[in-house]
Amino acid sequence: MDSILGKDLTNNTIARQFKLIKKIGSGAFGEIYLVQSQSKSEYAMKLERSDNKHPQIFFEAKLYNYLQGQDHLLCNSKEGIPKIHDQGVDGDYNYIVMDLLGPSLEELFNKNHRKLSLKSVLMLADQLIQRIEYIHSKQFLHRDIKPDNFLVGVGSKSSRLYVVDFGLAKRYITKEGHIPYKEGKSLTGTARYASINTHVGLEQSRRDDLESLGYVLMYLLRGQLPWQNMKATNQKEKYQKIMEKKQETTPEQLCKGFPSELTQFL
Incomplete structure (x- = not known):
């Protein structure tokens, strides 16, 4: 079994109290397991190898706690x-x-035969914009906006969307002010939903999270995006082809047949 962690940890116990029941997903840098505590409560556990040269999990935990702060706007x-x-x-x-x-939204989308109504997508968009706006209000960028990173709650919270996987998040306001304009950056995030500026190698900012959200909404409405399934011999060539297709696809073409507000958003 291929594993970022090197092996399947099902049935192992972590920290003497959390039994790993089954693997339920993978994030940017780790794997996620369904775990059960000694009191039989169920949680999600994200793990990465402790010898990882660029550990992400504790940065992510710190960011979750920061975003959970009482001073939310x-x-x-x-x-x-x-x-x-x-x-x-x-x-x-x-x-x-x-x-x-x-x-996740991706899983729900697939269960729904990869078709969602305009009403459903607009209701999702309302929550998606709220989540991204909140993260931005706390001076962070997510930098990997995609359907896989928005999950619904369980039980009474099943209609609420949660944003996850902050492994690529970055502060855009520092003590010195807004992070400076930079060129020559490598692609961070997921190519399918990455903004054109991200493909070109520019430092990301808030607009790039929002452009990615626009692509997510059109993906959910259309069933697929014009730059999916591009044939290429390697990743670099694939990213290049995706970028070129995005650049030649106007917002009007992408949003044809849907409300003009979506064109304006992009």
């Missing part, structure tokens, strides 16, 4: 941020324990 926005229940190191692994959530 938008009413109910922090409700879309999962809570961290525990974190630490156990042998070969760094781990964080967080709220167990339901399926």
